[in-house]
Amino acid sequence: xxxxxxxxxxxxxxxxxHVEGSLEPELIFALAERNGVALPYPSVEALRAAYAxxxxxxxxxxxxxxxxxxxxxxxxxxxxxAYLQRAAADGVVRAEIFFDPQTHTARGVPMGVVxxxxxxxxxxxxxxxxxxxxxxxxxLRHLSEEDALQTLExxxxxxxxxxxxxxxxxxxxxxxEKFARVFARAAExxxxxxxxxxxxxxxxxxxxxxxxxxxxRIDHGVQAAQxxxxxxxxxxxxxxxxxxxxxxxxxxxFPDLAQHNLRAxxxxxLCVTIHSDDPAYFGGYLLDNYRLTFDALGLxxxxxxxLAANSIDASxxxxxxxxxxx
Ligand code: HPA
Ligand code: ZN
Numbered sequence: 129x130x131x132x133x134x135x136x137x138x139x140x141x142x143x144x145x146h147v148e149g150s151l152e153p154e155l156i157f158a159l160a161e162r163n164g165v166a167l168p169y170p171s172v173e174a175l176r177a178a179y180a181x182x183x184x185x186x187x188x189x190x191x192x193x194x195x196x197x198x199x200x201x202x203x204x205x206x207x208x209x210a211y212l213q214r215a216a217a218d219g220v221v222r223a224e225i226f227f228d229p230q231t232h233t234a235r236g237v238p239m240g241v242v243x244x245x246x247x248x249x250x251x252x253x254x255x256x257x258x259x260x261x262x263x264x265x266x267x268l269r270h271l272s273e274e275d276a277l278q279t280l281e282x283x284x285x286x287x288x289x290x291x292x293x294x295x296x297x298x299x300x301x302x303x304x305e306k307f308a309r310v311f312a313r314a315a316e317x318x319x320x321x322x323x324x325x326x327x328x329x330x331x332x333x334x335x336x337x338x339x340x341x342x343x344x345r346i347d348h349g350v351q352a353a354q355x356x357x358x359x360x361x362x363x364x365x366x367x368x369x370x371x372x373x374x375x376x377x378x379x380x381x382f383p384d385l386a387q388h389n390l391r392a393x394x395x396x397x398l399c400v401t402i403h404s405d406d407p408a409y410f411g412g413y414l415l416d417n418y419r420l421t422f423d424a425l426g427l428x429x430x431x432x433x434x435l436a437a438n439s440i441d442a443s444x445x446x447x448x449x450x451x452x453x454x
Contacts, residue, residue, distance in 0.1 A: 135418045137452040138436040141222040142414050144347050144370035147408025148195045150211035159197040171414040184328050184379050195231050204245025216257040218415035221453050222445050223261045230268045230279055242288040266294035269302040276310040291444055292320030299329040304336035310340040320444050325442055326351035331358050353389045363397040368442035372405035373421045374412050385424035401439040
């Protein structure tokens with residue numbers, strides 16, 4: 129109906145998408161065959177049936193297993209290109225795509241293979257889809273800061289191929305302060321900075337991302353609702369929260385979409401945006417996240433325009449592009 133059509137048509141920015149989380153089971157099997165990699169699942173259906181998660185870690189275990197089929201530059205291109213075509217169909221005009229280089233370099237895949245394959249898909253997205261696409265290099269927080277520092281240095285020959293750094297993987301037990309030096313180094317290099325915080329972790333991790341890492345956006349951040357002073361800080365500084373509703377339900381952060389706090393965060397005056405996180409694993413791409421959340425929370429056309437405009441504002445796109453999309 130009309131709201132559904134509006135949600136698709138509005139120019140939107142996708143700011144919280146892990147490219148490895150866009151790897152559909154069909155492509156996992158195709159790449160496994162192409163590369164001669166053995167998978168511990170007999171079929172696409174058996175793999176998909178394993179996508180029943182009880183928390184973040186239970187998802188991450190299967191997500192890293194899926195990523196193990198990626199070996200060549202063409203594999204990284206194919207994965208990112210499949211995602212970008214789906215994003216374009218959902219009305220995405222700008223995509224800032226997370227990638228996890230340590231997941232690949234630890235298996236012996238060279239940094240250049242990862243970055244060049246993803247970059248080629250971003251370039252083709254602009255020319256063939258009219259989608260502006262950029263890369264954000266994420267550090268795995270379950271690994272050491274020393275490993276993150278070495279990863280950033282190893283990526284510097286491709287410094288112009290990514291716009292920022294992020295922080296993802298297992299949150300609990302790995303507070304932002306652990307990565308203060310590598311984020312300071314990223315700032316020196318002129319890179320944008322974002323971090324996952326307050327997905328499963330406490331409000332203190334969101335404070336830490338702001339004050340120790342000096343991030344420009346918080347990924348997830350839904351646990352901020354527990355801390356009134358933090359809500360006031362996020363509203364005052366207009367720090368965007370990149371919220372991923374279907375992810376939050378699949379990883380049991382909320383029991384169902386109807387109990388998601390997205391509307392409460394908007395009502396508290398925060399710059400909230402909607403994204404897909406790991407769409408191949410969580411049951412939907414960007415437009416599915418919008419439509420299902422709007423249905424469950426009774427949001428209207430005014431919310432639609434606000435959330436889409438927030439996503440453009442919160443992006444790291446050039447001001448001239450932002451003006452065109454608003
Ligand atoms: N949280 C943390 N790390 C991740 C996620 C997530 O939702 N998705 C992929 N890596
Ligand atoms: Zn995420």
